[in-house]
Amino acid sequence: MASITLQEIGRHVGGTLCGPPELEIVGIAPADVAAQGFMTFAENEAYLQKALGSEASALLIPRTEVEVDRPHVQVDHVRVAFAKILALLHPEPKPIAGIHPSAVVDPTAQLDETVHVGPNCVIEKHAILGPGVVLTSQVYVGPRCSLGADCKLFPQVTLYADTMLGDRVRIHAGSVLGSDGYGYVLDEGFHRKIPQVGHVAIEDDVEIGANVTIDCGALGATRIGKGSKIDNLVQIGHNVVIGEHSIVIAQSGIAGSSRIGRYVILAGQSGIAGHLSIGDKAVVAAQSGVMHSIPAGEKWMGSPAQPDRKAKRQLIAITQLPEWMKKLKAQFLKDKEL
Structure with a gap:
């Protein structure tokens, strides 16, 4: 399996490298399946905690002042960087002319x-x-x-x-x-x-x-x-x-x-x-x-x-119709008794 270094990844995505530049990365995967040698990613604080709980060797995260005790690359846009890294790790084969x-x-x-x-x-x-x-x-x-x-x-x-x-x-x-x-x-x-x-x-x-x-x-x-x-x-x-x-x-x-x-x-x-x-x-x-x-x-x-907004108000009104029908029926019966 081909690999690239953390330094190469940082340069490719214009990110800030925090960790050993020579660290070898063989792939990128979601936090729940990322193993040693893989990088995982987190777009926000909730996903960062999941990423830190994974076995991934490195993280791709937004720029932050929070200390992260794992090799990582900080970027402006995680999803954009993720796409660039995938293309780097999995270049599309070029058929022979x-x-x-x-x-x-x-x-x-x-x-x-x-x-x-x-x-x-x-x-x-x-x-x-x-x-x-x-x-x-x-x-x-x-x-x-x-x-x-x-x-x-x-x-x-x-x-x-x-x-x-x-x-x-x-x-x-x-x-x-x-x-x-x-x-x-x-x-x-x-x-x-x-x-x-x-x-x-x-x-x-x-x-x-x-x-x-x-x-x-x-x-x-x-x-x-x-x-x-x-x-x-x-x-x-x-x-x-x-x-x-x-x-x-x-x-x-x-x-x-x-x-x-x-x-x-x-x-x-x-x-x-x-x-x-x-x-x-x-x-x-x-x-x-x-x-x-x-x-x-x-x-x-x-x-x-x-x-x-208009459509949502109508949908809300439709969900309330059964209750209003019930109230209307009760009022009708009450008026009928009078």
Whole structure:
């Protein structure tokens, strides 16, 4: 098992080292399972006591004046440092550049010499794959798709024609980008299909979970902004625009032509109706059904969704209904006796 020193960790996270710099660390683990040679972490005083009770050789803790009788590294943000240390201890393997014999690559496709194309991948005509792109296995890249530097596509990802990926985009297994948007018009009792002739554009540093579907635009692009993170099993309709650094959590759905701002959080199983606007830094609670646009910075919840304070008052009132019904019935019986 590879190891790093406490000094290397301190330098990597910009922390303050307290303890022997040569101490070897082989991993990082929660306090209840951390063993000798491991580092554990504590974000607050309560977790610090648990960490001190563990067998961990070193601690990762917030900056504090409290004396800690264990080798440790103090940092400004424990969770950020934790992520950096994990990446340091577990670097992602880089596949060897090359094209597997079972892959099918159109002669007009342009592949950088550093690309890795795994078994049974298909790359169609005029596709462009930039430096360091990794297609693991059974990945389909449609005509005229463009993949920026260091993108990684996991097994059975499908990119329909004209899909554009920025740099460092990660797409997990089974996701489909660019399938037809759900567009029909009723014509004399028949649902006539509206051709979907747009595309999907994914900006830099976006990560897309497993089995996500992102429809192409009817006209123009369905766009996911820089740094946004899409969880598993999310559906994004045609011509949706998601701003930079937003988070869409599992089983959420966004109907066509809605615009999601920057740093928005859509919690699990939330639903956004079509043609709405969700302002920057808005938060939508889990299982909320959003039927109206939400101003920037507001928190909404419920179905139909409404501002969270209003929704919470209504929920409290609902829990009090049985007691009020009991009181009302008693008063009714009392009045009847009179």
